[in-house]
Amino acid sequence: MDRKTFIKSIAVIGASPAFAASVPAKGADGKNKTKSESFGGGxxxxxxxxxxxxxxxxxxxxxxxxxxxxxxxxxxxxxxxxxxxxxxxxxxxxxxxxxxxxxxxxxxxxxxxxxxxxxxxxxxxxxxxxxxxxxxxxxxxxxGEDIYALRPFKGDSHIHSTNSDGKNSPEEVALRCYEVGLDYQAISDHSVYSTSEDMKRKFSRFPTSMSFFNAEECHYSHAHIQNFGGSQSLTEYVKKNRGEFDALVAEIEKTLPADASAVVRRNVAVAEAEFDFIRRLGGIAVFNHPFWEAEPKKGKYTHMESRMLDLIAGRKKFDAYELVNSTCADIALARALCHYPRHCAGKPVIGCTDAHSVDSQGTGYTIVFAKSCDFPDIKDAVLGGKSLAVDAYSSHGSKLQRLAFGDERLVRFSYFLFDEYFPLHDELVAREGKLIKGALESGSKDYSEIAEAARAVEGLYESMLG
Ligand SMILES: [Zn+2]
Ligand SMILES: [Zn+2]
Incomplete structure (x- = not known):
């Protein structure tokens, strides 16, 4: 059976036990399965x-x-x-x-x-x-039993659309998440929460395997802070509760070292108050791209003063550190890999694209090992350190490399998944996305094929369990 026929057949079989029996083996050439190769051996x-x-x-x-x-x-x-x-x-x-x-x-x-x-x-x-x-x-x-009980979910919680400074419409961004094989997505426009809500609503009519989470990138501090999954906009929530927010900032400032400058103290305190408010809203507070370098025509500069950055990292008040931001320059990842173990080793990690164009989507993501792809389970898993930050590196050259960072047990297992699970998983998700795109364009109300395609995605991992 060639690969195309195979993909078609499992989409039809869906999550039935017969599916497992139709998975052919690695080819006699022993090479890893890639998109262009067909499965062989049988x-x-x-x-x-x-x-x-x-x-x-x-x-x-x-x-x-x-x-x-x-x-x-x-x-x-x-x-x-x-x-x-x-x-x-x-x-x-x-x-x-x-x-x-x-x-x-x-x-x-x-x-x-x-x-x-x-x-x-x-x-x-x-x-x-x-x-x-x-x-x-x-x-x-x-x-081990603890990881065996979980499932890997691939997601990007930091993407921009035309509702802030992204090049593509929210719908194009959402559909692109299918093309690159994600299990969850969260569009996070600058100080705009509603994009993620709109997409969640728009796609909710489809029986899809994709989870749509809310998000927004927040900008009260020099540090960019991610409200990942909070129940409402942090930007709006702070506006409504300004007095309380400012009082909290003042309290936090008192705990900061006296030798730090007023600007540093202020920005660290604001960032930490944001972390606190995001948690109140039930979200995951992510310390975004610590080493992002903006590149205006005049030259390069990092967006955060180093004392500010070290204090935020070292005081560990955030929930997760955005270790991989695949659209940042290489130096950002290199520096984060030195900085993270020194200042906040063991804090949960996140990987994402921060894509401002659909071309960059898929180059970075988080793999979360969770009970399900519902937000409470994803949150529990991330907070419990069951996430990996992955740089898929395709933006840096023609050869696709995957660099996964996080807990070593999970890192090791992820390379098995890169070889044996994700290539097929990603194709099935892409196939589902194509059907959804078709339904959006035609206005068809028959979602039966989409439901089958979604079941194939959801049943794939289970079919590999012994
Ligand atoms: Zn940012
Ligand atoms: Zn961003």
Whole structure:
């Protein structure tokens, strides 16, 4: 089955258990699946995610091997996965025998996934030797129970539209989020909250897999602060409660070092008051792009004085640090990677594009490991440190690289997802977006195809769970 037919077939099958059985394996060339390559091999499953510990894994070869299972063997590629740290058998790029039996035309393996890491089962043709004998591989990731219970959701909570200084309309921005394979989006215009509300309303008629969250980038301080998911506009809320806000700022100023300048003290206090008010509104308070460099014709300058920046970071009053802002210059990420561990290591991280044009969307995002893609669960997960900031780097060159930052366990797992889950996930989300775009253009009220496409997105991850 070529990739196009495959994508079509899973969109129809949706989240049914039969879907899992239709996922073909990684090609015999062993290369990672990319957008331009078709899946090959036909081994089922193509990839699996298990809980650590003992598990049963069944690998079903494609039709052409029916009745010829004895000509194949299954082994396991050892690495960190199997090394006990005592024996001297550690050897990279070498695979070792694994115990299996044949059951109903498939290999039944009793596996013991002792460590949380990637495992690779290798299928070989016993009649052929050397490199020629490689037929297919089935990558498996074993996860601790805490992460196994969660699902990865990809989102961008910092994007601009024509309602502030963005180049594209809110609708174009919202549809572009589908094209780049996101699970949630939050358009955050400068001091404007209503764009995110409008898009949430506009798309609510569709049975979509995408979550629409509210957001706004706030500008009472030199520091740009994100109201991510708050129940109303912080900009408006402060206007209505100015006395209370100013009193809070004055209180905070008293706690700041006396040797800092009045401007620094004022701006740090205002930023912290914003964090406090965003939390009152139920949102996540994000310290945006600490090292953004504006580039007017006259030269470059950072938008925040360094003492101000260090104080905001070091006092850790925000909920999350925007570690990746993929439209900032490289230096912003480089400096943030030095600054974050020194001043606020362990604080939750966010990745986003801050796109002002649809061309930049998809180049940065957050992966949140959450129970669901509803805001309360996303918020719990971010506050609990279950998020990764990802720079997808496509704006910096033709080669797509993904740099993920955050908790090491999650970072490690995310690279399995980049190989085995997100390529397919992203295509399914894009397909759903195309159908929604079509419905918006035609005014059609038949959303059945959209519902099926959304179910395919929602069922994909579950279909990989062992
Ligand atoms: Zn900004
Ligand atoms: Zn922005």
């Amino acid at each position: 081994f089922v499953p193509s990839a699996r995610i298990f809980k650590t510990g003992r598990a049963k894994l069944t690998i079903r070869p494609p039709e052409k091997y029916a009745g010829k299972l004895s000509s194949l063997s299954v082994s396991i590629l050892y690495g960190d996965a199997a090394w006990d740290g005592k024996s001297d058998s550690f050897s990279w790029a070498k695979d070792f025998p694994v115990k299996y039996r044949e059951e109903n035309g498939a290999f039944a393996i009793d596996a013991d996934f002792k460590k949380e890491c990637r495992y690779t089962f290798v299928v070989k043709d016993k009649k052929r030797g050397g490199n020629e004998s490689f037929v297919a591989s089935v990558p498996v990731y074993a996860l």
